[in-house]
Amino acid sequence: MTIWKHELRAGRASLCVWFGAIAFLLAVCVLIYPEMAGQMDEMSETFSQMGGFSQAFGMDRLNFGEFIGFFGIECGNVLGLGGALFAALTGIAALSKEEEGHTAEFLLTHPVSRPRVVAEKLCAVMTQIILLNAAAAAVTYLCIAAIGESPDGKTMALLFLAYLLMQAEIAVICFGISAFLGRGGTGIGLGLAAVFYFLNMIANLTEQARFLKYVTPFGYAESADIITEGRLEGKYLAAGAFFALVGVIAAFIRYARKDIG
Amino acid sequence: MTAILTKQLTKSYGRNRGITELDLCVHDGDFFGFIGPNGAGKSTTIRTLLGLLSPTAGTAEIFGRDIRGDKREILSEIGYLPSETMFYQGLRVRDILRFSADLRGQDCRKEAARLCERLELDMSRKIRELSLGNRKKAGIVCALQHKPRLYVLDEPTSGLDPLIQREFYAVLKERNEEGATVFLSSHILSEVQRYCSHAAMIRDGRLLVSDRVERLGHTAAKRVCAGGICSPPALEGIRNVKKGASSVSFLYSGSPQKLLAALAPLPVTDITIAEPDLEEIFLHYYEKPQSHTGKAEKEGGNAI
Numbered sequence: 194m195t196i197w198k199h200e201l202r203a204g205r206a207s208l209c210v211w212f213g214a215i216a217f218l219l220a221v222c223v224l225i226y227p228e229m230a231g232q233m234d235e236m237s238e239t240f241s242q243m244g245g246f247s248q249a250f251g252m253d254r255l256n257f258g259e260f261i262g263f264f265g266i267e268c269g270n271v272l273g274l275g276g277a278l279f280a281a282l283t284g285i286a287a288l289s290k291e292e293e294g295h296t297a298e299f300l301l302t303h304p305v306s307r308p309r310v311v312a313e314k315l316c317a318v319m320t321q322i323i324l325l326n327a328a329a330a331a332v333t334y335l336c337i338a339a340i341g342e343s344p345d346g347k348t349m350a351l352l353f354l355a356y357l358l359m360q361a362e363i364a365v366i367c368f369g370i371s372a373f374l375g376r377g378g379t380g381i382g383l384g385l386a387a388v389f390y391f392l393n394m395i396a397n398l399t400e401q402a403r404f405l406k407y408v409t410p411f412g413y414a415e416s417a418d419i420i421t422e423g424r425l426e427g428k429y430l431a432a433g434a435f436f437a438l439v440g441v442i443a444a445f446i447r448y449a450r451k452d453i454g
Numbered sequence: 455m456t457a458i459l460t461k462q463l464t465k466s467y468g469r470n471r472g473i474t475e476l477d478l479c480v481h482d483g484d485f486f487g488f489i490g491p492n493g494a495g496k497s498t499t500i501r502t503l504l505g506l507l508s509p510t511a512g513t514a515e516i517f518g519r520d521i522r523g524d525k526r527e528i529l530s531e532i533g534y535l536p537s538e539t540m541f542y543q544g545l546r547v548r549d550i551l552r553f554s555a556d557l558r559g560q561d562c563r564k565e566a567a568r569l570c571e572r573l574e575l576d577m578s579r580k581i582r583e584l585s586l587g588n589r590k591k592a593g594i595v596c597a598l599q600h601k602p603r604l605y606v607l608d609e610p611t612s613g614l615d616p617l618i619q620r621e622f623y624a625v626l627k628e629r630n631e632e633g634a635t636v637f638l639s640s641h642i643l644s645e646v647q648r649y650c651s652h653a654a655m656i657r658d659g660r661l662l663v664s665d666r667v668e669r670l671g672h673t674a675a676k677r678v679c680a681g682g683i684c685s686p687p688a689l690e691g692i693r694n695v696k697k698g699a700s701s702v703s704f705l706y707s708g709s710p711q712k713l714l715a716a717l718a719p720l721p722v723t724d725i726t727i728a729e730p731d732l733e734e735i736f737l738h739y740y741e742k743p744q745s746h747t748g749k750a751e752k753e754g755g756n757a758i
Contacts, residue, residue, distance in 0.1 A: 195553070195556040195557050196557075199542075199553055203542060203544065294540060294542070294543070295538065295540035296540055296541060296542055297506075298501075298506060298536045298540070299536070299539075299540065299541060299554075299596075300557075301505070301506060302504050302505075302506065302529060302532070302534040302536075303529060303554065303557035303558060304526045304527070304529040304530035304557070304558060305526070305529075305557055306525070306526055450508065452467060452506070452507045452508060453501070453506040453507065454467075454507070
């Protein structure tokens with residue numbers, strides 16, 4: 194667990210900054226709800242009638258007048274997109290940063306097998322994502338309690354679970370790519386997260402593009418679907434699990450054989 | 455027992471030259487110098503031995519273990535100092551040493567403190583604040599603190615001041631006397647000549663010669679410096695002529711009687727006949743690639 198601990202220590206500043214930003218935005222979103230609730234009926238109607246825009250964000254299917262509907266759109270975007278960016282950056286840097294910083298030579302000349310390095314680093318990425326989401330959920334629940342709302346516990350849990358799984362999938366895919374890079378891939382990570390996000394918006398727009406939900410992890414983390422269906426879409430989850438598995442296998446195979454120049 | 459044994463070890467990759475059919479043998483307990491100009495393949499050899507690079511062909515063993523299969527066991531017995539020592543910037547020296555020891559599952563705090571004191575390294579300093587020399591010292595302590603059986607040091611003294619260099623070699627000598635093997639690469643020949651018992655030379659990825667250091671120096675050729683004359687006598691076996699205003703210096707390989715006889719009628723005012731130093735041997739190999747790839751040279755070191 195030495196590398197795992199080292200990774201968590203090295204990543205704690207980044208984790209704190211991302212948590213601070215996401216928690217602040219989540220808290221603001223939740224805390225302004227009571228003030229907006231009065232105007233919500235009107236807004237809800239407006240929001241649901243903006244055609245493609247409403248569809249893209251799933252606002253045509255959600256009721257802004259209810260807390261859970263408001264939470265799904267606003268907080269879904271904050272934790273979904275913010276968490277996805279954090280996951281992408283953490284995943285893409287996990288292995289490649291050692292070569293970029295020329296520390297791979299130090300790390301890999303210790304009696305530690307490469308699969309162990311990969312495994313401990315992967316665990317560290319996952320731990321950071323779980324910590325971020327757990328802390329974000331805790332802040333959200335505190336804020337919800339503060340404004341006196343009592344949304345459906347199961348739906349809320351499903352939303353947080355979906356965001357967590359989505360971030361985990363993005364992180365693992367980026368982690369797999371990281372094994373192939375010789376230097377940091379910040380651009381690739383951010384780009385990939387953004388592409389996934391927009392693919393889901395496109396998939397929301399037309400029936401022909403619906404298949405894109407299989408490709409992007411935002412597909413099964415769509416608040417509108419989770420709130421209206423009361424469950425996560427199994428087929429999209431299965432596709433996500435497949436991509437994540439490919440990412441993990443690619444990381445282990447590639448890194449075990451990689452020449453460290 | 456051999457500490458390092460490579461057979462036809464080859465590594466070719468990308469734009470780098472790599473190494474070609476390298477046969478290297480370092481015995482247990484040796485103090486071995488690996489000499490070559492920059493880009494000759496010294497670091498590639500070391501990185502391949504340590505498993506950072508996978509060989510394209512050939513085999514290599516460390517303490518009888520195959521470098522491909524038993525990487526972990528091999529690395530647990532090695533202390534490695536890279537030529538450019540880089541660490542995690544945000545950490546302190548103490549954290550790095552602790553991290554390195556933890557990765558080995560050892561508690562090396564006492565030895566680390568002792569080495570830091572000898573090398574005058576402040577353990578509480580942050581890595582990013584360290585000068586090149588101090589970073590090198592941190593790398594040295596990392597390589598030495600767990601008292602391995604084999605030290606692999608890639609250009610260990612670059613960036614160190616002479617006093618620390620001397621202390622560093624003193625520590626290495628002690629470890630060597632305790633039975634450890636030292637394998638260091640360098641392009642500073644005087645360093646190798648002073649400290650190493652064996653040496654090998656590499657150029658363009660190929661091993662040129664490997665032998666005891668004094669045998670490498672003790673070649674058939676002599677460096678002759680004569681005052682009072684401006685050109686060497688007309689003799690076979692004279693090379694590497696350096697002409698001065700009223701002196702001449704040349705390498706001579708041949709019968710001493712013939713040399714003396716040829717010099718006798720000349721107005722020589724002063725003369726020294728000495729072994730060529732390693733630098734000359736090295737430059738000789740370096741400058742004349744075609745004529746020095748024979749097997750006899752590898753074995754005997756009597757190429758000059």
